[in-house]
Amino acid sequence: GRRKEYIPKGSKRTSRSDVAASNAKVSKSLSTSVTTAPTTTSSATAAESKVSANNYCDFCLGDAAENKKTKVAEELVSCSDCGRSGHPSCLQFTDNMIISVKKYPWQCIECKSCGLCGTSDNDEQLLFCDDCDRGYHMYCLNPPLSEPPEGSWSCHLCIEEFHGGKKPAGMN
Template sequence: MATVIHNPLKSLGDQFYKEAIEHCRSYNARLCAERSVRMPFLDSQTGVAQNNCYIWMEKRHRQPGQAAGQMYTYPARCWRKKRRLHPPLDPQLRLCELRLEAELAPKREVPPGEATALEALLRGDSLLEKKNSFNKEEETLLEIQRVLEAEENGDGFHDDEDFELDTPKRKNRNRGKNRGSRRRTEPVNIDDQDKPYVCDICGKRYKNRPGLSYHYTHTHLAEEEGEEEKETEMAPSPPQSSDNHKPQKGPDGAVIPNDYCDFCLGDQDSNRKTGQAEELVSCSDCGRSGHPTCLQFTENMMQAVRTYQWQCIECKSCSLCGTSENDDQLLFCDDCDRGYHMYCLKPAMTQPPEGSWSCHLCLDLLKDKASAYGEA
């Protein structure tokens, strides 16, 4: 017994089939029209890099087939030079080209019989149409060029950490501003989602609250104290600028410390804030120096920094692993000013503690006089 094959389209009806075909044709026409005017792009449908081309024909260009098996034929297109991305912007140059093409157009051979509007457009017979087409292309290319220039200008702004004034270092420190920090350029105002904590005075952003507290204590509080103590004489320029500071080394390779304070610009004979003589504390890595009172050192710190190679805030590294990476994880002792990565401590810490914190060395040495016990 023969199997009867039913056409599933018959159940849908001819009208539904015609509408589906018409919708498909309309969608393909819109898709092809959109692709024909774009710059090269990656098609999300096919994963192919599409490029602008001139193979698209319209229904009015159809002609009867000329060979066996041909349903339609289309007029042949001449070769077309690829359009440049940056055309000459001088309109007079383009008008000269259009006049030259208009003069040469009548001399061209007219193909027999099947001259169409498409071929006439390609040959340049209509100067007005070609000029209008060029104006549209020029506007499109200028718009693309403006977008590309805007993107190139936007790429210049990289990670805003390259423009930071200070890196957040410690929590709840009541000491001087930016101990030995470089004076860098102000950061560009970029909304960084990774730095939700914003200073309400200067708008500087930080990744965590300890960094914001450190910035406020060492920048704005120190500036307020400096305004209260007005100096009677102008401070002379320092021997060397702190910008792009390069440490000076002696013949034995040791760093030569600066003989002036990086904050008040005084020396060991005179602190310009207090007016008294005070010994300078120098960084063992870069040679920057500062008065303990300018750094707002406590009594415990003044004694501790003489027992090891102290580092300024720019050169600070972890005392356990010896690296300065992940400086936002550095925790600083309030008794000796040593730095420790929170993940290097035993047991490791995930969040900085509230209030003052003392390292294990200071806890063993100072016992109940450590800062951690002082606030308890």
């Protein structure tokens, strides 16, 4: 499991290894909903929160027509709270995350709040699901956790959706 760490506003992470090394899932400067064309059309989740989604990736500066790293078209995901966007590959999202972020109002690391209590208080206590990237306070879980689990961690929603109601092998 990973916990949120403090990263000063304006600083950026550029690789999954940087992110994993510091127990964070995505750049403090990035976020996600879905934009399917290289236009300024915002995703359903960004529209719900009245936030205009950026039409470029904060990592590679490409758009939906071209990821500047891979040189191929790739949809953007945008934060439902602030509208910052990124390509799933630039964000180092897993296949399950790519599926999941299209189904709920995704939040970037700066905007992330607990999926249970709805607050971003005590953000150092937030764990991130390895399947959907939602955040949860360790103390809001049932049962609560006093320490982040070793290895991967999936929330209750993803255990049902991706793992048939059973915790994946090796998961606490």
